[in-house]
Amino acid sequence: MGKLDVFLLQLFFCTIVNTGSGSHSLWAFATYIIGETSFPEYTIVEMLDDVQVIYYDSNDKHTVYRGHNTTHKINSNEIPDRTYLFEDIYHRMKERSYDYKRRFNHTEGIQVQQSMGGCEMLDNGDPALIMMKDIFNAISVDHAIFYNITHYTYDPGKLLLGWDGIRQAVERSLVENVYLPLCIKSLKAWLKREKNVVMRKVAPRLRLIKKDVSGGLRVTCLAFGFYPRHINLTLLRDGQPVAEQELTGGEVLPSGDGTYQMRKSLEVSTKELMERHQYSCTASHLSLDNKLDVSWKSGAERVHLSILSALLVIVLIVILLGISICLARRRHRLTDNFTTCKR
Ligand SMILES: *[C@@H]1O[C@H](CO)[C@@H](O)[C@H](O)[C@H]1NC(C)=O
Ligand SMILES: *[C@@H]1O[C@H](CO)[C@@H](O)[C@H](O)[C@H]1NC(C)=O
Numbered sequence: 001m002g003k004l005d006v007f008l009l010q011l012f013f014c015t016i017v018n019t020g021s022g023s024h025s026l027w028a029f030a031t032y033i034i035g036e037t038s039f040p041e042y043t044i045v046e047m048l049d050d051v052q053v054i055y056y057d058s059n060d061k062h063t064v065y066r067g068h069n070t071t072h073k074i075n076s077n078e079i080p081d082r083t084y085l086f087e088d089i090y091h092r093m094k095e096r097s098y099d100y101k102r103r104f105n106h107t108e109g110i111q112v113q114q115s116m117g118g119c120e121m122l123d124n125g126d127p128a129l130i131m132m133k134d135i136f137n138a139i140s141v142d143h144a145i146f147y148n149i150t151h152y153t154y155d156p157g158k159l160l161l162g163w164d165g166i167r168q169a170v171e172r173s174l175v176e177n178v179y180l181p182l183c184i185k186s187l188k189a190w191l192k193r194e195k196n197v198v199m200r201k202v203a204p205r206l207r208l209i210k211k212d213v214s215g216g217l218r219v220t221c222l223a224f225g226f227y228p229r230h231i232n233l234t235l236l237r238d239g240q241p242v243a244e245q246e247l248t249g250g251e252v253l254p255s256g257d258g259t260y261q262m263r264k265s266l267e268v269s270t271k272e273l274m275e276r277h278q279y280s281c282t283a284s285h286l287s288l289d290n291k292l293d294v295s296w297k298s299g300a301e302r303v304h305l306s307i308l309s310a311l312l313v314i315v316l317i318v319i320l321l322g323i324s325i326c327l328a329r330r331r332h333r334l335t336d337n338f339t340t341c342k343r
């Protein structure tokens, strides 16, 4: 994966956060760049959930299929060939860039336009959402269309003149009759192809980690090795969920092996540690019928620990004493032998 891909994917994950568990999505992310860079002028990356499935750029001008299933060659009966659509977006972005140039008096420097669009589908096959969004120079969202099957929302944006009634109607009809069915069809085909990866369920493992920090202890709940990425992780004190603002962490992070991890940490003061509290952590995940949980009691463990360390010290003293007695005896014997030889 090139640098640009990685950059796009990061942006992508920052943007798409609302995909719930029990649904799958297909999102295309297009980038159009004007100015001196090492990237192609236009690139499009398409993602099925978190798997990159398509790459297209204006240099090579053909759709490259990616993904994990390499057993069959892809034909357009299986997955609709949308190369023309990618080209269409390219021309649309190119056209817009003239408008932006005029609007901002842009003559030099780098100009970046991003456009994302895609659909979500529930596990039962019902389409759930389609969305398109344009972003200019990473700061402003300009012009967005949301269509959640029952409601159609159009936001003309602030940068350029909004579309008039007729153009809006045309766009809406395109969304409903072309983009949505095409997106859902492609999504279903990709799901079938990549089922071993995106439909797999891997249960999280859960750990409660305690670490000494200045002024107390940091209790961290770590869930790792799970797939898909949606997880509910809750830290509880005496059975009550700890308020989110008391916690740090909480982002889902890729582990690099195709699974995800999440941690949530709580700082517990020394004073609080003296008291008896039960800290526990529960996780619910698509792969689990029941919640997973681990817990730990403060107060009790401290006492436990001090007894344990006292014991350890005693054992150590005994060992040290033993060693020094042994050494003393040995030295004694050695000196005896030495004197014997000399004699
Ligand atoms: C755009 O640039 C031209 C020429 O440099 C200048 O005359 C004009 O005032 C600028 N317009 C804006 C809106 O900055
Ligand atoms: C679609 O959006 C509208 C307005 O935000 C909301 O009232 C409606 O419940 C949504 N429908 C679905 C199916 O999510």
Ligand SMILES: *[C@@H]1O[C@H](CO)[C@@H](O)[C@H](O)[C@H]1NC(C)=O
Pocket (backbone or CB within 6 Å): 069, 070, 071, 072, 192, 193, 194, 195, 196
């Ligand atoms: C690969 O894709 C084909 C065609 O969609 C599908 O029939 C097959 O089960 C997939 N193989 C794996 C290992 O998922």
Ligand SMILES: *[C@@H]1O[C@H](CO)[C@@H](O)[C@H](O)[C@H]1NC(C)=O
Pocket (backbone or CB within 6 Å): 021, 230, 231, 232, 284, 285, 286
């Ligand atoms: C997480 O909690 C929310 C709200 O209670 C629920 O809708 C969702 O299904 C849960 N997700 C998982 C993976 O358990």
